[in-house]
Amino acid sequence: MNTSASAQTAPDPGTAGESRTAERRFAIVGAGSRARLYTGALTGAHAHRGRLVALCDSNRTRMHAHNTIVTRAGFAPVPTYTPDAFTEMLEAERVDEVICCTVDRAHADYIVAALEAGRDVITEKPMTADLEGCRRIRAAQRTSTGRVTVGFNYRYNPVHTRVRELVAQGAIGEVGSVHLEWVLDLRHGADYFRRWHREKEQSGGLLVHKASHHFDLVNWWIGARPVEVFAWGDLFFYGQENGRRRGLARDYERGYGSAAAEDDPFAVHLDDSPDLTQLYLEAEHEDGYRRDLNVFGPGITIEDDMSALVRYDTGARLSYHLVAYSPWEGYRVAITGSAGRLELDVTESPYSSPGRESHAPVRGMPPPKEETRSTLRLRRHWEPPEIIPVAMESEGHGGGDARMLDALLGGIDDGVRADHEDGTDALMTGLAANASIASGSPERIADLLERG
Numbered sequence: 001m002n003t004s005a006s007a008q009t010a011p012d013p014g015t016a017g018e019s020r021t022a023e024r025r026f027a028i029v030g031a032g033s034r035a036r037l038y039t040g041a042l043t044g045a046h047a048h049r050g051r052l053v054a055l056c057d058s059n060r061t062r063m064h065a066h067n068t069i070v071t072r073a074g075f076a077p078v079p080t081y082t083p084d085a086f087t088e089m090l091e092a093e094r095v096d097e098v099i100c101c102t103v104d105r106a107h108a109d110y111i112v113a114a115l116e117a118g119r120d121v122i123t124e125k126p127m128t129a130d131l132e133g134c135r136r137i138r139a140a141q142r143t144s145t146g147r148v149t150v151g152f153n154y155r156y157n158p159v160h161t162r163v164r165e166l167v168a169q170g171a172i173g174e175v176g177s178v179h180l181e182w183v184l185d186l187r188h189g190a191d192y193f194r195r196w197h198r199e200k201e202q203s204g205g206l207l208v209h210k211a212s213h214h215f216d217l218v219n220w221w222i223g224a225r226p227v228e229v230f231a232w233g234d235l236f237f238y239g240q241e242n243g244r245r246r247g248l249a250r251d252y253e254r255g256y257g258s259a260a261a262e263d264d265p266f267a268v269h270l271d272d273s274p275d276l277t278q279l280y281l282e283a284e285h286e287d288g289y290r291r292d293l294n295v296f297g298p299g300i301t302i303e304d305d306m307s308a309l310v311r312y313d314t315g316a317r318l319s320y321h322l323v324a325y326s327p328w329e330g331y332r333v334a335i336t337g338s339a340g341r342l343e344l345d346v347t348e349s350p351y352s353s354p355g356r357e358s359h360a361p362v363r364g365m366p367p368p369k370e371e372t373r374s375t376l377r378l379r380r381h382w383e384p385p386e387i388i389p390v391a392m393e394s395e396g397h398g399g400g401d402a403r404m405l406d407a408l409l410g411g412i413d414d415g416v417r418a419d420h421e422d423g424t425d426a427l428m429t430g431l432a433a434n435a436s437i438a439s440g441s442p443e444r445i446a447d448l449l450e451r452g
Helices: 036-042 060-072 083-092 104-116 131-143 158-168 211-222 240-246 274-279 281-287 400-409 420-439 445-450
Strands: 025-029 051-056 097-100 120-124 148-151 175-185 226-234 305-312 317-326 329-337 340-349 373-380
Touching (some): 051 083, 083 104, 158 211, 158 329, 158 373, 175 211, 211 329, 211 420, 226 420, 226 445, 274 281, 305 420, 420 445
Antiparallel strands (some): 175 329
16 A cells, blocks of 8 residues: 555544543544444444544545544544555554455455554455455465454344354254345345445445355354355346336436435435435545435446355355345244254344335435344254244344444454454355356355466
8 A cells, every 4th residue: 555645633532532441543444334333333332442543535525424423422533544545544543453444345455454564454344355355365364463353243143143052062963054045125125236336346246245244154153164156146126127127217317316216215315314414425526426326227237136055165055045125124044954953034124115214214224123023943853843032132233233343342352253264255155156157157165266
């Protein structure tokens, strides 16, 4: 990374920050919506676990929006840096750990630069978006004193933790197969087709960006590493051609300022939210990024309906299906072993209303998941089924966000934290699936990693 000075200086955090006992100094790179989780944590409930000392982004308006969160919490604004001064920032602000929340394609650039400087990194999933980036991270990790942690928050969901425990305890014997069906509803699923995720070059597609969560869960649950993948994928529902063919398309480019988008249930209205207005609408003049594109417009290069078959080094197999246009949201998991079967059914949203929902603060955005329900059932051979009592929480990925922040910002090695090898396994499952869709043949992960 170039180290030319492009910092905006600001006073050190004030009295509230000085009273903290934690010594870890964090910098956030990528000041988009997801980064607000960490900005809020480091200036709020988790402020005792570390100090936010810098922000880095190509868009100064978005960094200002994050500093608004900082000042609202009673702290002085932190210094801001542009990407060309990333390595300078690490030294100037004495950064211990970088939190990477950029677009997926750029993860590798910042992770590698931080590792080369001996810093630790927490990166949002996926670890990166392409094969070359994966190779670069792995090479840098081999020689760095820093470490990479991938923020797989679903590992920290208490229901998922219980699944892991039951499988590890041998409740169903040796695992032979896993079936995982994940459905995204017409609010959440559509949102990937409005923003940068709609471009496979930026996100790797949903088999990388979204499914890396799911592949990591399976890897972690069954204690296995993926070996070979075969997949299919299509753009079935979203996109210009599909919208016109089914009469769903409206004639507008983006939601903001469009009369045609006013009554479109697939449109998002960023100006409903002061925070999203500041973070996106008011930041457009700097880089032209628009967060509210038409899901039935042109330029979408990712799939919305994907299936994959995965073989693991233990001999176990996974059948996986992800759709992004379901009337409800949730997932069904079945893990079958030599002594029984474990089944998890989760409903996060039972349906999507076409109008403005009273509990959705922004028209078109997914409302809070207040109706999450889960059932975990153990079926042992020759025994009646048993319901395993465990509560699915409604806040932040079923309670996973808060627990992950406790562990990662506190530097806790709890056996749940995902390292670069875990990140590689989840990422390469998705990249192998993408390669299989393109080739029409099964793809071996080791072969992909070795191709130069």
